[in-house]
Amino acid sequence: MGKTRTVRRKGSGGGLTNTTLLQWVREWNSADQSAKAFSKRANEVKGRLKDVVLAQGYKDDKGHLLLELPEKVEDIETLQAQRREGTSLDEEAAFELLKRKKLTKQCTRTITVIDEEELVKAHFQGLITEEELDSVRVKKVSYAFVPIRS
Numbered sequence: 001m002g003k004t005r006t007v008r009r010k011g012s013g014g015g016l017t018n019t020t021l022l023q024w025v026r027e028w029n030s031a032d033q034s035a036k037a038f039s040k041r042a043n044e045v046k047g048r049l050k051d052v053v054l055a056q057g058y059k060d061d062k063g064h065l066l067l068e069l070p071e072k073v074e075d076i077e078t079l080q081a082q083r084r085e086g087t088s089l090d091e092e093a094a095f096e097l098l099k100r101k102k103l104t105k106q107c108t109r110t111i112t113v114i115d116e117e118e119l120v121k122a123h124f125q126g127l128i129t130e131e132e133l134d135s136v137r138v139k140k141v142s143y144a145f146v147p148i149r150s
Helices: 020-054 093-100 117-122 130-135
Strands: 065-075 077-082
Touching: 020 065, 020 077, 117 130
Parallel strands: none
Antiparallel strands: 065 077
């Protein structure tokens, strides 16, 4: 004998019937599973194509790698591995440079941030009341859609 479940719903859902609700869940679940499978496959094939362009492509004047297709595929005639360049600061090397040049004070700044762990510790030490602690905390409520599977 199967188990009986009580399904709770807030309000009438605007006249939503159980049949319609179940159909929407089936449609969403099917579309969601298909989207995940398509996305995974698209990323796998894209990775292979990128590897081919990196191995066989030629550089253009901007440093991008191009691979012309032997024939158009729908509206695609060339694949490109776009060159992207960025810089980041090597902080250790920068500090050494600033020390050598005696520019540490000029080229650095101190930023004051709240140490939340210490704030809570002050509360437990009795230096800040529960009400005071609650008054500086912002509570946010959000809802994530999560199907609960059996």
